Amino acid sequence: MRRQQRAAVWLISFIAAFCLSACQGKTNGIDVLIFSDMSKGMKDQLVEKAFQPEQETYRVHIFPAIPEKLLVEITSKEGDVMLVPEEMFRTYDDPESFQLLEEMEIGDHAAGPYTVEDKKTGKTVDYAVQINKGTKRLNGYTFQLHRDMVAFIPVYADKTEEALSLMKQLRENQ
Numbered sequence: 001m002r003r004q005q006r007a008a009v010w011l012i013s014f015i016a017a018f019c020l021s022a023c024q025g026k027t028n029g030i031d032v033l034i035f036s037d038m039s040k041g042m043k044d045q046l047v048e049k050a051f052q053p054e055q056e057t058y059r060v061h062i063f064p065a066i067p068e069k070l071l072v073e074i075t076s077k078e079g080d081v082m083l084v085p086e087e088m089f090r091t092y093d094d095p096e097s098f099q100l101l102e103e104m105e106i107g108d109h110a111a112g113p114y115t116v117e118d119k120k121t122g123k124t125v126d127y128a129v130q131i132n133k134g135t136k137r138l139n140g141y142t143f144q145l146h147r148d149m150v151a152f153i154p155v156y157a158d159k160t161e162e163a164l165s166l167m168k169q170l171r172e173n174q
Contacts, residue, residue, distance in 0.1 A: 029057040030162040033079035035065045050141040067091045077156045081163035089150040099153040101126040128152035129167045
């Protein structure tokens, strides 16, 4: 009898864990991963005001600026767009791991320092966007960025249009 009870508890636990993991599916919006050493107050304000959680457009995760954590998130295929300090990005700068940002072009050439030649078109295209420190505006919220950041879309992300829209907003007030 005891063996049957343990088997039943194990089965119920397995089913509950499966249901919980299935419920954690993707949101309608995009998953934004930010790697930064900003204060908790700044994180809270940024999430509350700039990313407006009530609209469910963004699901924001803010992590410490640790290169190993970035590698873990990329390896586990998390996030539709990532914002990292520029010096941290340089440690993982691999254009093959990022989506090309054809829609971010200005004129006939890419607009930033992170470019590569698109093998299909032969054009120079950005694969990441440099976001210079200074005053930024995002969804009506103004905030101060104290270090240069880089935004990129991992190659596995499937919400590219939404991610590009966010990146354009951050790049507009350079």
